[in-house]
Amino acid sequence: MTSSYEDGPHMTMQPWFNDAKLGIFVHYGIYSVEGVPESWSLFDGVMPHEQYMRQLDRFTASAFDAAAWARLFARAGAGYAVLTARHHDGVALWDTQLSDLNVVRRSPAGRDLVAEYASAMRDSGLRVGLYYSHSDWNHPDYASVRHPRPPHPELVASPYVSPSPGAEDPRAWNRYLDYRDGQVRELLTRFSPDLLWFDGEWERSADQWRMAELAQVIRDLAPETVCNSRLLGHGDYATPEQGLPISAPESDWELCLTVNDSWGYRPHDVNHKTVGQLVRYFAQTIGMGGNLLLGVGPRADGTVPPEQARRLEGLGDWIRRHSEAVHASVAGLPPGHHYGPSTLAPDRRTLYLICFDPPSETVCVRGLRNAVRRVTVLGAGTELAHRRTGGLHDVPGDLWIDAPAPSDLAPHGSVLALELDGEMELYTGQGRG
Template sequence: MTMQPWFPDAKLGIFVHWGIYAVNGIAESWSFFNGQISHDDYLKQLDGFTAARYDPVQWAELFAEAGARYAVLTAKHHDGVALWPTEGLTVARERDLLGEYVRAVRAKGLKAGVYFSHLDWTHPDYASIGTGDNRFAHPPEGQQDPARWERFLAFHRRQLAELQTRYAPDLLWFDGDWERDAETWRMAELRAELLARQPSVIVNGRMQGHGDYATPEQGVPIELPPGPWELCLTINDSWGWQPQDDNHKSVRQLVRVFAETIGGGGNLLLDVGPREDGTIPPEQAERLRGLGAWIRPHAEAIYATTRGLPPGHFNGATTLSADRTTLYLFVFDRPNEFVVLRGVRNRVTGVRTLGGTALRHERFGGLGEVPGWEYIHLSDEHLDPLCTVLEVTLDGELELYRAHTRD
């Protein structure tokens, strides 16, 4: 599978969970699946979803200010409610909310991603077979009439054809594949259909082996995925807008997670949850602007870089320039006089704070092909209040020492 080059270079995307669940400020879809609210009461939110202050141009400007290169909007969550004019449940009979979003983000130079749930817990021909309170399921839990499944798959494929034909998304972000296996979903066939319509479309990994990249959630993996990946992270603890959730991560926390993610070769897909009227909560907008204010002076260490050093070489995140001759070290914590770079066989020709001061550095130890330690001296005057980035220039392409072990 060939990955489009814009995706690993993008580093930051904005995830937008927006749907009728914002009317009551409850969990998207799961609130009725788990029995916290009845399915009927959940769907009553359709009448309260106004999008009265929805301005996708303002969204796009905010996302660009945050430093994002793409965005992903929930065109249809597990509840089956669509944001574009389509058959079935939709809030877009008079206004194509999805189409406005696609046009706005592209006008700001961002790639347009569309989230789509495979499953549909409201469609009459879809039988839920998951765990939880399935009192709303049609037909009873665990049963699926083959003819109804064929009708549902035809509906599923029609909606995807609409999304690609009308909006040509750069990225299809799938979810909700877990209730059936790849053969039942006909995932291989689906991937072929998607690429036949759009050969350049990127498909995320929730296709049971038929996607392009992995999508861990809510925590940087300790063992990093081998290929492209993307960390999905909420700014507070909720995907959609929930007024009681004021546990927002600080800008410093977000910067740290972002650096750890790109240092591991991934992208950060940072989530916001607009209110039902389309406005993004100010606490979340503030975090996006704060992240962007840190990214801008450090862009050289972020965009178009590759996965950094393996664990053990530096106590922090790192990235590597595309030509592999410059290392960028992310210093999260206040150092005690110096930081140390280990296991780099190259000669270090210079170190500076990114865009700023040249720093004293010296190598200690080493014997033969075994490199010593590169000490980089830092004082408080050199530190960025959120995260300090050091540019380390090498005398050639990065060459790391690998200790030999005996059988």
């Protein structure tokens, strides 16, 4: 699939991205000390600026173990991870040479967490993603120009974002952009990320952000680095959040989803999705051709909360049992052919039907032109009888597959593998009038 963000410097999407299927999104920063919303508690006045920034003094990362993160993410079945190298609050998790506002110099942690993270992910075979916010609500030159046509006026009216009327300072803004570009260069040259995940783009127009110039810097320094669409016209894939789109984006894409309702560590947020719900989100996403970027929020000491770790491991158990239907697969049947999601093998000769609920009597597939050589239950190997009914002229009729025995069903959803005679062909018409 080609990207729809091809109006600026771009690259061909790297094959690893679509093969990965699952990424882990890690929101980690000083906000975990008080367990408040990342950066937004500062912006919204939930916490006064001075109190928010005092979290630096208690950010220890005392149990931060990037290798343990990597092992957990690998057990979850992830192919990549994305760490918040710098959120909107401007606090960097690496030893940036462009500011002392980083946890290496200003917090008891005293460690370059990005360096440790990148090394550990690579040692475990995971691709390295880094989140970076265009906006910085702490930088002295940031609130210096106004958005000419803000998509969210209520957000850009803040003094953290925009100057008072008549007080714009284009020179200060250019200093800020030089700072941002310098930090992006640091991330690229020091850590060689496989992916850059930008955010905060709504606060300025693409021209104000100098997005074309930044995109060219990235392509010149790291032509194989994948970038998300929040590079405003120059990214490689779309990033819907917190809910599956009804129709898949036309570009490559990834669904960003939290395990509970929060991105960062919020001890009072106990509304965790079940493993079964996460399996459904994951299966529906890959069945539509996307990746799932699943968000976790480590505590201030660097440990992933056990209730989140257990859910990652539960999702990983399901992925391992059904890896044949997951890795290197492509989007399966369009809606209307099967009551659940599905995927296709890369050669389009094996169709995988995902059944979340125990099938009653039979599983039906409509509009499949191919003869079916064999149907088996993934993870059990049991072969299932199948037959076709109906069909007239150009209409292929319906395929009926006997329901698996209860002993062959997998927790949270079972997968039936249909070996097709040739590459999958579908009938999508309205039938004979």
